[in-house]
Amino acid sequence: MLKIFKRLPPLKTVGAILFLFVQIACTLYLPYITKDIVNYGIIKGDVTYVWSKGLFMLGIAVCGLLAALFNTLIFSNLSYKLGGQLRLEVYNKAMQFSKHEFDKIGTSALITRNTNDVTQVQTLVEMSLKFLIMSPVMFIGGIFMTYLLNPKLSLVFIAVIPFLIIIYFIIYRFANPLYSKMQKLLDELNLYFREGLTGARVIRAFGKDNEEYDKYKAVNREYTKTAVKAGTIMSFFVPFITLLVSLATIGITWVAGKGVENGSIQVGDIMACIGYSAQILMAFAMMANIITVIPRGQTSAKRIYEILDMPLSIIDPKTVTNANGTCLAFEDVDFRYQGAKHKTLQGISFTVKGGQTLAIIASTGGGKTSLVSLISRMYDVEKGSVSIGGTDVRKLSVEKLHDLVSVAAQKSILFFGTIRSNLLIAKPDATDDEIWKALDMAQGSEFVRLLNKGLDSVVEKGGGNFSGGQKQRLCIARALLKQAAIYVFDDSFSALDFKTDRAVRTAIKGNLKNAITVIIAQRISTVMGADMIAVLDNGRLSGLGTHDELKETNGVYKEIIASQLYKEEVAV
Amino acid sequence: MSDQKPAMGKQVGALQQKPKNMKATVLRLLKYMKKSILLIALTVITAITGTVMQVWSPKILGSATTVIFNGAKSGTGIDFTKLGMILLWVACLYVGICLTDFLGQRFMVLTAQKTTYSMRNELKSKMAKVPISYFDKHPSGELMSIAINDIDNIITNLQQSLMTLITNIVLVIGLPIIMITISPVLTLVACMAIPGSMLIMKLFTPLTKKNNMAYFKSLGQLNTLIEESYQGFEVLKNFNGHKQAIENFEEINNGMISTGWRARFFGGLIMPSMGLMQNVIYITIAVLGAISVVGGKILIGNLQAFLQYSGQFTRPFSQIGQAWGNILSLVASSERVFNMLDSEDMPENKNTFTDKTEIAKVTFEHVQFGYTNELLMKDYNMSVMDGQMIAIVGHTGAGKTTLINLLERFYEINGGSIRIDGKDIRNTSRETLRKRIGMVLQDTWLFSGTIFDNIKYGNESATDEQIYAAARAAFVDEFVQKLPDGYNTVLGEDASNISQGQRQLITIARAFVSDPEILILDEATSNVDSRTEVIIQSAMKRLLKGRTSFVIAHRLSTIYDADSILVMDNGDIVETGNHKELLAIDGVYADIYNSQFNQLSA
Secondary structure, eight states: HHHHHTTHHHHHHHHHHHHHHHHHHHHHHHHHHHHHHIIITTTTOOOOHHHHHHHHHHHHHHHHHHHHHEEEEEEEHHHHHHHHHHHHHHHHHHHHHOOOHHHOHHHHHHIIIIIHHHHHHHHHHHHHHIIIIHHHHHHHHHEEEEEEEOOOHHEEEEEEEEHHHHHHHHHHHHHHHHHHHHHHHHHHHHHHHHHHTTOOOOOOTTTOOOHHHHHHHHHHHHHHHHHHHHHHHHHHHHHHHHHHHHHHHHHHHHEEEEEHTTTTHHHHHHHHHHHHHHHHHHHHHHHHHTTTTTHHHHHHHHHHHHHHTEEEEOOOOOOOOOOOOOOOEEEEEEETTOSSSSSEEEEEEEEEETTOEEEEEESSTHHHHHHHHHHTTTTHHHHHHHHEETGGGGOOOHHHHHEEEEEEEESSOOOOOEEEHHTTTTTTTOHHHHHHHHHHHOOOHHHHSSSSSSSOOOOOOGGGOOHHHHHHHHHHHHHHOOOOOOOEEEEEESOOOHHHHHHHHHHHHHHHHHEEEEOOOOHHHTTTTTTTEEETTTTTTEEOHHHHHHHHHHHHHHHHHHHHHHHOOOOO | OOOOOOOOOOTTTTTOOOOSSSSHHHHHHHGGGGGGGGHHHHHHHHHHHHEEEEEEEHHHHHHHHHHHHHHHSSSSOOOOOOOOOOHHHHHHHHHHHHHHHHHHHHHHHHHHHHHHHHHHHHHHHHHHHHHHHHHHHSOOOHHIIIIIIHHHHHHHHHHHHHHHHHHHHHHHHHHHHHHHHHOOHHHHHHTHHHHHHHOOOOOOOHHHHHHHHHHHHHHHHHHHHHHHHHHTTHHHHTTTTHHHHHHHHHHHHHHHHHHHHHHHHHHHHHHHHHHHHHHHHHHHHHHHHHHHHTSSSSSSHHHHHHHHHHSSSHHHHHHHHHHHHHHHHHHHHHHHHHHHHOOOOOOOOSSOOOOOOOSSSSEEEEEEEEESOOOOEEEEEEEEEEOOEEEEEESSSTTTHHHHHHTTTTSSSSSSEEEEETTTTTSOOOOHHHHHEEOOOOOOOOOOSSSSHHTTOTTTTTOHHHHHHHHHHTTTTHHHSSSTTGGGGGSSSSOTSEEEEEEEHHHHHHHHHOSEEEEEEOOOOSSOHHHHHHHHHHHHHHHHHTSEEEEEEEEEEEHHSEEEEEEEETEEEEEEHHHHHHHHHHHHHHHHHIIOOOOOOO
C-alpha cells in the first residue's frame, strides 16, 4: 500500500495536506473564540468586543472554507489521476500477457483486478488522504483544545477514550465473525435459489419441490437468526459511544461548576467544551467508519501489484525477421502447462507445406488446442521447436508472427459493436467487398444479407444476439479476411451442420490455395478430406497420414470412426 | 443520530428507481409487515420518545450552565444541589436516548429480517408453483436479481430509513418549537439555513450530477471493454488488435479521470459550503445572542442550547430527503418482488377427461399444441406399445423437446388427449405422472451435493445397494472409484472436478435409480471425447432395455434400432415410420438423414 502512496506527486500532496490542516485548525478554533465572546463579551457586557470577535470568527470561517476548497480540489484530482494511472498500467500489462498468465490468474479474477480493485485503491487513497488524516487530527485536536482551555476539563475527555476504544473492539470482535457467517449463508441461499431456477424441469420431474423448499427454508432461518444477532450488536455501537461522550459533557459541566466556584474556570469554557465534545464524537465515528476501508484497500493494492510485478513468460524478441509462411514444422515438440505434473504433448513432429491442409483429431480431450496454441505462441514449447518458413517462432517478433497466423478459435468470441467492426479487427483497412467475400466463404453472407442493417447490424456484448452457428461463421469469416500464411480452425465447425461444414471447407480449399490450413475437428467427416491427418492419443502422435491410410492401419483412428458411426456400412 | 455499520460491499442506491404504483405497493408491504405491527409500533414510539428527549436535553444542560453563570455573576456561590439535580436529570435523558436508539434500531432489524424471511420463502415456494413456461420466458438472471438484489435493498433500506425518517420528522417539528421558546428572532436567523442550504444544493448538484452521469457512463463502457478484452484476449492477440484496444482504453480512461474528479470536487464542496453557511449563522446567533444575554433578554444557558440546536438544524432536512429516496427505492424493489409473487400458477385441472381401455402403452390422440396462440401441432395421432423405442429426429430448432414438455406435462396440450395405459395424463396429479417417467436430458443438471446424493435424487427411498447397482450399470462406479473422495465427492457449482461426460453418466445413473416405466432420453452429447462417448452410448443402451422410450436421436444406431421414427419440423410431427419407409418418402427425413447421419457420402 505504501507503494501506492509513493506514486503521488509529493509537492501537490503536501500542499493539499497543509490546506487540510488549515481547514481543521479553523474548525477547531471556532469554539475557542466562542469562549472569548462569552467570557469577555457577555460576562463583562462588552458589546463592541462581541462584534469584533464575531467578525474575526467570520474571517476564520471563510478561511476554513477556502482551505477546504483547495484541499478537496487537489485530493480528488490526485486520487482520480492515480486511479486512472493504475487502471491503464494494469491493462497495458495484461495486453502483454500470454495464455500462461491468463491461466494462472483466471480471466474473471483479472477483470476484477482491473475494475473493482483499482476502484478500492482509489477510494482508499481518497478516503485516507482526507478522512484518515482529518479524523484522528480532529479527535486529538479537540481534546488538545480542551486542554488549552482548561487541563482539568480535558481530563474528563481523556478518561472516556479507553472506554470508547474498548467498546469499539468488543463490538467488532463479535460482529465480524457473524457477518462472515452471514455472507456464507447468503451465498448458499442464492445458490439454492439459482439451482431451483436452472433445474426446474429436473426437480419437478423427480418430484423434489417440497424437499428443495425445506432445504431452502432451513438455510433462510439460519441466516435470519444470524442477521438479527449481528444487527442487534451493531445497533448498540453508535448509541453507546454517543452516551459516553454525552456523559463526558455532564462530567465537564460538573467539574466546571467546581472550577468556576474557585475561579479557575470561566463559563465560556463550558460552552466551548460542549462544542468540542460534538466535534470529538463526530471525529471518532468517522474514524470507526473509515477503518473498515483500510484492509480492503490493502488487499486490493496487493492484488494489483501482483499483476504489475508479474514476470512475462513469453518474451517478444521484437526483431523484424523476414519470415514467410511456406512451411510449418513441429520438431519433437513437448509441451506442459505451467505447474502440471504430466506433459500434455510429447514428441510431436510433422511438417506441413504451403497449400496443404493438416487435420488434427484425437481420442481424448486434451492436446489439440494446446498444439495449435504453440503455433501462434500463445504458449511456448518445453522441448523441441515450432518453426514457420524455417524460422523458429521464438525468433520472430510477436507482431509479425500474428500477422502470419490467422485463428478461428474453439469458442466464438465477438465484441460489442457491428458486424463490420468485428470483422475489421482482422484487417483494419479491408473494403466492404473483401468483407463480403470472406462472409461468402464462411457461408455467412446469406444470413447477414437478411439482417436489416447488413454489415452495420449491431453485435451485442459477447455476440449474444446471434445463434451459435451464426457466431461461428462470423468468426470463420474474420479469420478468412486476414491475409495470412497459416490458417487455423480450432473445432470451429462444431455448430454447423454437415452440409454447411462441407461447403465452408470446400470454399476454403478453393480460395486459400497457397496457404497452410490447420483444422482441428471431432468429426471424421470434417477431417476426411485433408492432405494429412494427425491422430493424437494421450498427447502423442499416434498416426500421421491420409484418411484411407489411417482407417486401415491406425487403431486409434479406427476407434474414433467406430464411436461415430454404427458398424454397418451405409449404402445409398 | 447517524446509522453506521460496516459496509456490506453493496452500494445502496444502486437500485434507485421510482415505483410504478406507490400506493398499492406500500399498502401491500404494510400488509406484509402486519405480523411485525407490534414491532413497528414500538419502533415509532421509541423513535419519537428518543427524539423528544434529544430535543429537550440541550435545553436542560444549558440550564446547568445558567446556574453556574448566575452563581458566578451574583457572587452568592453556585447552587450545587440544583446543579447536581439538573445534571442527574440530563444523565437520565442521555441514558434514555441511548436505550431508545438501541431498541428502535433492534426493532427495525427484527422487522426487516422477519419481513424478508417471509418474502424469500414465498418466492421460493412460488417458483415451484409457476408453469415451466415461466422459466422459458424469464431469464434466470432477471429472477436472481429480484431474489438477491431487490431483497437486499429492502432489508438495508427498511432497517435504516424508517427510523431515520421518523426521527428527523420529529426533529424538524420539535427543534423549531423549542427554539422559538428561547427566542423567535434567533430562530428566524437559524431558519435562514433552509433557503441557504437549498441554494447551495442548487448551485452544486447539477454540476455534480452531470459529471457523475458522464463518469458512470464511461465506467460502464470501460468495464465492457475490459471484460471483452480479457475474455476475447486470444482473438485480440491473434489479430494484433491490442494496440487499438489500448488506444480506446486510454481515451475512455482519460474521460473517466476528468469527469470523476470533477464530480467528486463539486460534490465535495457541498459539505464545506454548508459548513460555512452554518458558521455564518452560528456567528450571527452568537453575536446577537450575546447581546441579548447582556441585555438580559436570554439566559446564557439557553444561548448555549440554542447554539447546539442551530448546529443540528439543517441535517434533518437532508436526512429526510435521503431517507425518502431510500424508501422510494425500497418500495420499487418490493414492487418487483410482488410482481414475481403474483405470477400465475400452473392451472390445476378441473375437468376429467375420458379414459379408454387400450393395449397401447402411450397414445396420442388428435393432439393439438402450440407455445403461443398459433398451433404448431394440429392433429397428431400415434400409439406406442409397451417396450417400444421411438426415435425423434429433426433439424435444430424443429421442436424435439416439445414431446418432453408434453409428456411430462411441463406444458399442457390445447386439444386432444395423451394417455398412458389408457388413462388420460391430466386425470392424475403431475407428481404421480412424473414418477412413472424418467428423463435424461442434454442439459446435465446436477445439484451441489455429493455424487451419492445426486444419484439418490432419482428415488429417495432407494437402498444403498440399489444406488451402487445403478452406478455400476451407468459406468459411474469405474470413475468414482478413482476419485479421492469417491462417492462423497461434492460436485462444485461449475462441476470443474468432473468432466461433462462423467456428469452425463451420473444423470443416467440417477435415471436408473428412479426405474421408470417410460423413459425420455436426449442423445445429444456435446464436448465429449470419443472414448467417453462410447461409454455413454453403452450406458444409454442399458437404460433403454425393457422400457417404453422416446429418444431424441443423434446416432445412426438409434434410428436403425427404433420401432418407429418421428420426424419433427417446425414444432409439428410431419412424418412417421421406420427408416426404409421414411427414406422412400424422400421428404424431411431423407434430408436430415443425408445431412446429419450419412457421413461416409460426404
